[in-house]
Amino acid sequence: MSSSNIYSSDLDEETRQKIKGDMIGDSLYSESFVLKTLLQLSDLKWNNEIEEDYCFLWDMTADTDVCKYLFNLEFPALACSAISRIDEPRFIEIIIGMLANLLCAECDKNITEEEIKVVLRELDTDDSLVLIQVNRFIAAVAHSYDTLPFLTTTEVDKLIFILNNSVNKELIEKTLETVLKITDNFKLEQGLVNIQLYKSVITGLQTILDISSSDFEVNDCSKTLIRFFLQIVTNVCSYTNKFSDDNLVLAISSCDMFNEASKKVLEYLSKEENIFPLDNQLIFYIKALSYIFISVDFCFVDSIFIYFCKILFMLHESKEDMLDVYKETVGIIGYFIFVGNQEVILNAFKKMLYLQAIFVLNSLKQNETKIEGNISAKLRYLFKEFK
Structure with missing residues (x-):
């Protein structure tokens, strides 16, 4: 959520002093506006004007100083009390959205398990906009607990x-x-x-x-x-x-x-234009797939095996910069060699470019002792039959 916040450092000293008494932290957001808006919770008469006020307050919770201020006012308790009393979907959406923002803020947080349960009860609604904010709230709670x-x-x-x-x-x-x-x-x-x-x-x-x-x-x-x-x-x-x-x-x-x-x-x-420049996304994909395949004893699939081999071949020029992902890729190829049928593996190598296949076989040989499972016999067979 973008912020239109103005910071006190942007102002001259005279202007800062004039408005300092009502500022929240280093922002120009107004304490009196927050208090006036929250006081409406005691007898809320929902209308367009009030909705605009609460939408603006929701925007304000993108600011850490505002979040600190709301926590000091025990906003979670006020919010959950209001959610329990007021049956207005748009209001509930905004309030839960604010709570989600507060829990994402880099500051001390105070929200009780009972207050969390109040929000979780809104999972019963069929209002998709409310449910989106409840999910944001749960994700924010999970981040903090x-x-x-x-x-x-x-x-x-x-x-x-x-x-x-x-x-x-x-x-x-x-x-x-x-x-x-x-x-x-x-x-x-x-x-x-x-x-x-x-x-x-x-x-x-x-x-x-x-x-x-x-x-x-x-x-x-x-x-x-x-x-x-x-x-x-x-x-x-x-x-x-x-x-x-x-x-x-x-x-x-x-x-x-x-x-x-x-x-x-x-x-x-496996396409060069997608793998370079090397980034964290590539590392995530390779490590995640490698972990999953080994965890569930995934069987040999020639297309998946060939893609990994192509990726390894492309990585070799940047091996020193991406040593972890290079080793991870060698490891998962070695795993597939270990679990696969050697004739089927040989056929997969024959579908590759010759230089790619030879490079992969040599890489496996060089890293054989680091691969889980004994693939020595299969490597000897593959070197003999492929060449």
Whole structure:
């Protein structure tokens, strides 16, 4: 949210002194405006003018000094009391949006678990604009808390319902981002990260992104959603690795959506114009896919294998600058050599340019001791038969 804030440092000393008494921090936002607006909560008569005031106050919460001031006024308690009493969707949307902004601010935060639960109850609404802000709020809470005991089956089932049934692109995208945040670092209780949640993520993504279509391309619009999806799958794999959930592993490894998304991302990255200049996005894709494939014992797929080999060949000139991602790519190629049938692997190499294939085989030989699983016999076979 952009801010039209004016800072006191932009003014001359005389003007600063004249208005200093009503300023919030270093901004020119008015304390009296905030107090006047909040006093209306005692007997709110919703109209266009009041809506404009609260929209402006919502904009103001992009400023850290304003957030500090509102926390000092115990705004979360005032807001949650108002949400419980006032049945006006636009008002509820604005108030929850403000709370989400406050929780994103770099300042001390004071909000109780009971106040959080008041906002979570708004997941019962069918108003998509309110639900978007509730999802922003949950994501903000997840950013501030190490565990989320107030998220129970009830709340997670409502997120699953949204992903399974909504056709609102923005709402689905925000809900996917929420699932990403709450499953990060085991914040969500183990039993809630299950097949139903994973399948709802697939359904939500399919609603707004037709990855299986021959016309689908990775572009600026789809990158964010694919990144959300791969990060969620990575988070879920962390749960499967820690808690040994074989059913969830099977659901991921046999998922057509995941297979298609992986192929499309790797196809995109296997083109030189998309891989350079090297950036953090490439590192994320390679590391996420590598982690997922190994976590779920993914089987050999020649197209995925070939894409990784092409990426490794392109990386070799920048190996010193991107050593981590280079090693990661060698590692996942080695994994596929380990799990694949040697004749099938040989056929995959024969589909590549000769120089690419030889380079990959030599790289594997040089890094053989660093690859999990013994691939010595298969490498000897591949060198013999390919050359």
